[in-house]
Amino acid sequence: MASLLPPSPTTTAPITKHSTLPWTSSSSKPTSLIHFNPPSYKSRRGRPGLCCNSILGNDIPEDFLTKTLHLDESNLLFPVLQYAFSQFEEISSGWPETQSWEVLDSLLGRRNLKTSDFVVGERLGEGSFGVVYSGAIVPKNVSVDDRIRKSPRRLEMDGRFKEKVILKKIKVGTLGAEECGDFEEWFNYRVSRAAPDSCAEFLGSFIADQNSLQFTKGGKWLVWKFEGDRNLADYMNDRSFPLNLEEIMFGRTLQGLDSVKRNALIIKQIMRQIVTSLKKIHDTGIVHRDIKPANLVVTRKGKIKLIDFGAATDLRIGKNYVPNRGLLDPDYCPPELYVLPEETPIPPPEPIAAILSPILWQLNSPDLFDMYSAGIVLMQMAVPNLRSAAGLKNFNTQLKSVGYDLKKWREYTRLKPDLSLLDLDSGRGWDLVTKLIAERGFLRKGRLSASAALRHPYFLLGDDQAAAILSKLSFSK
Numbered sequence: 493m494a495s496l497l498p499p500s501p502t503t504t505a506p507i508t509k510h511s512t513l514p515w516t517s518s519s520s521k522p523t524s525l526i527h528f529n530p531p532s533y534k535s536r537r538g539r540p541g542l543c544c545n546s547i548l549g550n551d552i553p554e555d556f557l558t559k560t561l562h563l564d565e566s567n568l569l570f571p572v573l574q575y576a577f578s579q580f581e582e583i584s585s586g587w588p589e590t591q592s593w594e595v596l597d598s599l600l601g602r603r604n605l606k607t608s609d610f611v612v613g614e615r616l617g618e619g620s621f622g623v624v625y626s627g628a629i630v631p632k633n634v635s636v637d638d639r640i641r642k643s644p645r646r647l648e649m650d651g652r653f654k655e656k657v658i659l660k661k662i663k664v665g666t667l668g669a670e671e672c673g674d675f676e677e678w679f680n681y682r683v684s685r686a687a688p689d690s691c692a693e694f695l696g697s698f699i700a701d702q703n704s705l706q707f708t709k710g711g712k713w714l715v716w717k718f719e720g721d722r723n724l725a726d727y728m729n730d731r732s733f734p735l736n737l738e739e740i741m742f743g744r745t746l747q748g749l750d751s752v753k754r755n756a757l758i759i760k761q762i763m764r765q766i767v768t769s770l771k772k773i774h775d776t777g778i779v780h781r782d783i784k785p786a787n788l789v790v791t792r793k794g795k796i797k798l799i800d801f802g803a804a805t806d807l808r809i810g811k812n813y814v815p816n817r818g819l820l821d822p823d824y825c826p827p828e829l830y831v832l833p834e835e836t837p838i839p840p841p842e843p844i845a846a847i848l849s850p851i852l853w854q855l856n857s858p859d860l861f862d863m864y865s866a867g868i869v870l871m872q873m874a875v876p877n878l879r880s881a882a883g884l885k886n887f888n889t890q891l892k893s894v895g896y897d898l899k900k901w902r903e904y905t906r907l908k909p910d911l912s913l914l915d916l917d918s919g920r921g922w923d924l925v926t927k928l929i930a931e932r933g934f935l936r937k938g939r940l941s942a943s944a945a946l947r948h949p950y951f952l953l954g955d956d957q958a959a960a961i962l963s964k965l966s967f968s969k
């Protein structure tokens with residue numbers, strides 16, 4: 493079946509739509525109607541446009557009809573709705589992207605977001621193209637007075653605002669900010685469909701319709717569900733890390749184990765979640781390019797969710813092909829910097845990119861960009877003196893001087909790193925991290941992909957999973 497999955501070695505060209513309706517043959521089970529098409533039209537802003545089909549992926553009729561609406565083929569509505577989707581796809585392929593999104597949103601039951609739906613609270617941070625705030629959805633029949641709007645503390649205390657959100661205000665008047673915001677929105681729609689459990693839930697966007705407090709009329713806002721109070725960097729800054737995540741990850745204290753083993757299990761569980769999420773987004777063709785502890789939110793249930801797709805790329809349709817160097821964090825960035833080699837910095841025209849990109853993906857394995865960053869995160873988690881900003885900078889300088897060869901670094905460093913967690917179980921953790929933090933070798937391989945990493949002996953010894961299952965069992969008693 494045609495899909496947005498990374499192409500198999502034999503897949504080199506995009507796949508087109510069915511020319512006939514699949515359910516017309518009574519013997520065959522209806523298959524997916526919506527297939528990957530090259531994005532072949534230009535949107536109003538002159539940027540590559542998005543056909544609705546590329547947004548939807550290949551599973552809208554099946555997933556949406558069977559899982560969301562609980563319809564099966566025997567239901568009279570099934571073919572009718574399938575037909576409606578196929579018509580929508582035909583029609584929407586010529587629309588500007590925002591219009592497609594709006595209709596798609598209403599089809600999927602997403603809210604049509606507007607300024608008055610939200611109250612903005614505390615400012616959490618500022619990136620190069622946006623400012624991030626916590627906030628809340630204004631419940632129906634609640635009027636928000638100015639005292640609440642002006643005081644993040646009052647908002648925090650007010651029990652009426654239960655649905656917490658994260659809002660990102662895209663900077664107005666900053667060069668490239670609008671485009672970066674549009675990219676981030678697009679990638680969030682993609683991952684929220686393709687890998688919903690791996691990423692913060694994206695609620696949508698709205699354009700401010702008034703000038704008041706933080707709102708500037710005409711400015712764009714992106715909105716996510718609030719996933720948790722702290723990110724992995726917050727937990728790592730605490731001296732008690734990784735034990736401060738033990739109860740959150742496993743639901744209880746891991747008994748009968750010494751502290752080194754407990755630490756190792758917690759770190760393995762975090763790392764497993766990170767690599768599993770990376771596998772999911774890579775399987776859909778997306779490279780995050782900004783994997784770091786601050787972009788990994790920890791939910792109350794101990795799930796690690798990826799956030800901040802502002803630097804992401806999707807090579808198979810040539811989206812955000814060449815990153816702005818300013819978007820990349822040098823502390824976590826692999827030596828190759830760009831996802832594709834610097835010799836091919838200019839994206840080819842869209843239809844050509846669509847044809848070439850599966851080949852480029854195969855040749856360059858751009859997903860390995862994220863795997864290097866994941867390796868740095870593992871080193872930081874496992875080695876306490878690499879957790880501080882200064883320790884990490886020092887480590888990176890030394891690593892560069894030994895040609896990104898972690899084994900050499902271990903031989904020569906004077907940092908006296910405590911590598912005991914990585915050396916457990918015959919050094920499985922150490923072996924894994926040396927295969928993540930590495931230069932790209934022959935044919936630009938030489939680093940483990942997410943799926944290869946998950947097959948590494950470090951993860952195969954599923955002691956962290958066993959601990960998680962055991963803790964669930966003892967809770968359900």
Ligand SMILES: Nc1ncnc2c1ncn2[C@@H]1O[C@H](COP(=O)(O)OP(=O)(O)OP(=O)(O)O)[C@@H](O)[C@H]1O
Pocket residue numbers: 616617618619620621622623624658692693716717718719720721722723786787789799800802
């Ligand atoms: N869905 C979410 N749930 C909970 N917290 C979140 C969520 N999204 C973002 N945050 C918090 O807000 C912070 C900033 O978010 P984000 O990284 O997306 O913004 P940014 O503008 O790109 O900032 P930076 O460039 O510093 O990374 C995150 O580190 C995280 O602590």
